[in-house]
Amino acid sequence: MNVIWARSAAILVSLAVIAAGLYVFVGPVAGLTFLCIALFLQLCYYLFQINRLWKVLDAPAYGEIPSALGLWGEVYYRLHRLVKRWRTQVLQVEQQHTRFIQAIQASPYGVLMLDDADQIEWCNGVAEQHFGLNARRDVRQRITHLIRRPEFIQYLTRERYDEPLVMRDMGEHKRNITSVQILPYGESRKLVLTQDITKVENTEAMRRDFVANVSHELKTPLTVLTGFLETVRDLPVSEEDRRRYVDLMLVQSMRMQRIVEDLLALAKLESDVQPPTQDRVHVGALAAHLVHDAEALSQGRHQIAAEIDAGVVLRGAESELLSALGNLVSNAVRYTPDGGRIAIRLSYTDGHSVFSVSDTGLGIAPEHIPRLTERFYRVDRSRSRDTGGTGLGLAIVKHVLSRHHADLRVTSEVGRGSTFRIVFPTDRSGYEPAAVAPQLPDPRRHAA
Structure with a gap:
């Protein structure tokens, strides 16, 4: 027997005992009258509490469980405990639902x-x-x-x-x-x-373009080599023609060699998961070396000016930095028409080392600038081949700068020239005023 039945039975037994006592000591009328009145009041109390319980069940609200004495106090206590347990379960379900929604939103x-x-x-x-x-x-x-x-x-x-x-x-x-x-x-x-899947599709498109471009870039020199070899083998040619054919074949073979070397350099940069070395590189001397290379490549066809701060020092891999900076300088020489001006600058500003190459070439249209560092991407394919470019130089620059956490910023205007600017981060930049300035040539000697 549970508590509610026990308390109900106890109340009825108590009323019966009191009524029996009145029946024996006062008289049967008093006993029966008391019993009827007590049962009537008990019934009214039960009806009142049932009405309260009905209201609670009809519009339940947490914390609004009424209180009462006796049996109904036990009923309300158990109802309150049930509602509390139900509310705890609902809150747990709501929390799980909220976490589930947050997880899907974060996906x-x-x-x-x-x-x-x-x-x-x-x-x-x-x-x-x-x-x-x-x-x-x-x-x-x-x-x-x-x-x-x-x-x-x-x-x-x-x-x-x-x-x-x-x-x-x-x-x-x-x-x-x-x-x-x-x-x-x-x-x-x-x-x-x-x-x-935009990035995935773009990557796949780049892979297809890369395979097609490599095939195309190697096909042209191979076709030339094959044609000249067949000519020399099958047709009688003079010694002068033979030498001219051999020279042309040598040019094409050297072009294929440069393409393969640049591809190997790119593959090495991409596969090297280790960060570059932290060697102290005196970029002033490096830039002076690049100026001399630019003069040799120009052969007096351009005006080359240099503004180099000899105290600039970088932390990184010297060979990689030389490759990246050298590609920018050689590109400026190749793509600047004869008589144009090229300016090479190296400075230390606000804790950053800055290297820039400016030219007065044909310039680059804005829609081409974001794609300049793609492999084999060329604004003008015919001109690039004429100048001996492989189409991989800026891709190498991009990977080297990425490994050194540097930024490449390109500004250009069609018909007025371009500026390629490299900004190195503060943690890789340094300055040593005591460094000896490299001996730079007088740019006036090289005016076209």
Whole structure:
């Protein structure tokens, strides 16, 4: 017997004992009258408490459980304990639900839930960005009324979801590539997962372009070599023609060698996971060496000026830095028309070492600047081949600067020239005023 039954029985027994006592000592009328009145009052009290309990159950609210004496006090106490336990469970479920929603919101994947009528039940922020939706506004809307792309509607209705759908021109700026896959679950419900694969697709496109470019760059010199070899082998040629053919073949073979060397240099930079060495490199002497190389490459066809602060010191790999800076200088010489001016500068400003190369060449259109460091990317392919470039120089510069945490900043104006500026971070830059200034040539001697 539980407590409620025990207390109810105790109350009834107590009333019966009192009524029996009155019946024996006062008389039967008194005993029966007392018993009837007590039971009536007990019934009224029960009806009152039942009405209170009904109100509590009809509109439950935590913390509003009434109190009472006796049996109903026990009932309300147990009800309060039940509500408290129920509230604790609800709070735990809400916390788990909140953490689950936060986890999905933090996911880089878009998640969109559809009911059995393909109406939106819920979606996270990434899905909103991918499809241009608004979670509050578009809930309970059919997905096909909001996403009207024919390929998506066909993918949704044909119910073959083994392979994801690739949708292009998505997102706010209509430039993203999004992978969409639908997963059925529950009772005719669907889970739509989205992923931005723009970088993956761009990387794959770059890989295809790289293979095509390498094949194209090597095909031209190989074709030349093959043609001249067949000519020398099958046709009688004079000694003068033979020497001219050999010279041309040597030029093409050297071009292939430069391409292979640059490819190997790039592969080494990309595969080297170790940070560059922390050697102290006196960039002033390095820049002076590059000025001499520029003069030798120019052969008096350009005006070359240099402003080099001999005290600039960098921490890094000297061979890598020489390769990066040298590529910028050689590019300026190759792509600047005869009679143009080239300025090479090295300075220490606000804790940063800055190396820049400016020229008065043809300039670069703004749409080409972001792609200059791609392998084999050329603004003018024919001119690049004429000047002997491999199309890999700026790609090497990009990887070297990335390893040294430096920035490459390019400013250019078509018809007026370009400036390539490298800014090294403070933790790799230094200055030693006592350094001896390198002997630089007088640029006036090299005016065209």
